[in-house]
Amino acid sequence: MRAVGFRSPGGPEVVEVLDVPEPEGHDLLVVDVAGAAVNPVDVATRSGQIPTEGTTLLGWDLAGTVIRAPEGSGFAPGDRVAAMTAPLGTGIASMAERVALDPGFAVAVPASLDLLVAAALPLAGVTAVQTLRLADLRPQDRVLLVGAQGSVGSHVADRLLAQQGHVDLLVRPDDAAPWTRRLEASPAVGTVRTDPSTVEPGGYDVVIDTAGVPTLVGAVREGGRFVTITPFSAPTPEDHPDVDVRLTSVEISREDLQDVMDRAASGEGLLPDVVTLPLDEAAQAHARLEAGGVRGKLVLVP
Numbered sequence: 001m002r003a004v005g006f007r008s009p010g011g012p013e014v015v016e017v018l019d020v021p022e023p024e025g026h027d028l029l030v031v032d033v034a035g036a037a038v039n040p041v042d043v044a045t046r047s048g049q050i051p052t053e054g055t056t057l058l059g060w061d062l063a064g065t066v067i068r069a070p071e072g073s074g075f076a077p078g079d080r081v082a083a084m085t086a087p088l089g090t091g092i093a094s095m096a097e098r099v100a101l102d103p104g105f106a107v108a109v110p111a112s113l114d115l116l117v118a119a120a121l122p123l124a125g126v127t128a129v130q131t132l133r134l135a136d137l138r139p140q141d142r143v144l145l146v147g148a149q150g151s152v153g154s155h156v157a158d159r160l161l162a163q164q165g166h167v168d169l170l171v172r173p174d175d176a177a178p179w180t181r182r183l184e185a186s187p188a189v190g191t192v193r194t195d196p197s198t199v200e201p202g203g204y205d206v207v208i209d210t211a212g213v214p215t216l217v218g219a220v221r222e223g224g225r226f227v228t229i230t231p232f233s234a235p236t237p238e239d240h241p242d243v244d245v246r247l248t249s250v251e252i253s254r255e256d257l258q259d260v261m262d263r264a265a266s267g268e269g270l271l272p273d274v275v276t277l278p279l280d281e282a283a284q285a286h287a288r289l290e291a292g293g294v295r296g297k298l299v300l301v302p
């Protein structure tokens with residue numbers, strides 16, 4: 001069976017389609033993968049920024065169809081499912097023709113949701129849910145969201161605008177992708193900035209950074225919160241004793257993933273634009289993501 005991985009870390013060119021054994025496991029859910037999204041964590045793993053040993057398989061997100069289901073799992077062959085596999089902790093990578101996983105990681109994909117869109121949702125959507133939980137916002141908080149056009153950022157924006165009365169955004173100057181237009185049309189959107197240096201120092205109760213702009217810790221008032229998802233570009237808490245710096249560390253959660261799927265299927269939530277590529281073009285997908293400027297989600301199709 002074919003799976004995406006690398007033998008030793010390096011540039012996008014080290015990404016290969018490898019021949020690996022069929023997944024096994026009596027008590028595991030075996031899924032025929034329809035799509036596996038490419039995320040920045042795959043790039044960080046392949047480049048060696050996140051250390052791994054030996055040949056490493058890649059991929060956190062998948063959606064597909066159940067081939068085999070353990071008794072009592074609640075799933076049956078033919079069911080459409082999605083999962084976040086978190087391979088750095090579980091060893092289960094999603095960019096493969098077939099994947100065997102703990103049934104507890106999987107949720108049903110609602111009938112109205114395209115499987116390739118479902119494949120684009122897990123890591124970004126679950127991170128957004130858990131980041132907002134960590135941010136613990138009050139209705140009156142003055143909030144700045146950094147990177148609202150990104151994968152995680154657009155999910156955070158989607159939920160924030162439904163929940164808060166007023167949110168300021170910081171995005172890239174030339175962002176005119178459909179979801180950004182939708183955000184700008186929301187009555188909850190305050191100022192949309194493109195230059196971090198124009199942000200008022202101390203002007204916010206909470207800054208949520210999904211883009212890795214740690215200097216914006218200066219935009220948080222004394223006693224406020226800076227909530228970031230980027231561990232490699234985060235402010236050092238000791239340097240900012242007056243600000244509560246919090247870092248999301250995403251965890252597998254069936255409840256949060258189901259919430260992401262349900263919101264997308266409801267017609268209320270964000271549906272990312274999906275760009276599909278064959279598994280053979282995994283290296284090109286890495287090069288595109290690493291270069292920046294990708295809008296929407298790259299999804300590999302086995």
Ligand SMILES: NC(=O)c1ccc[n+]([C@@H]2O[C@H](COP(=O)([O-])OP(=O)(O)OC[C@H]3O[C@@H](n4cnc5c(N)ncnc54)[C@H](OP(=O)(O)O)[C@@H]3O)[C@@H](O)[C@H]2O)c1
Nearest residue numbers: 040041127147150151152171172211229248249250292293
């Ligand atoms: N802590 C966790 O548990 C966790 C979970 C998921 C993701 N992450 C991390 O979070 C980060 C974002 O993930 P993602 O999937 O959302 O990636 P993404 O889709 O690439 O989004 C990141 C966005 O940030 C934008 N950006 C970068 N610098 C910016 C700036 N100065 N101003 C405005 N926007 C800026 C990028 O724009 P350009 O493309 O134009 O550069 C891109 O749109 C990655 O580093 C990822 O590894 C962490």
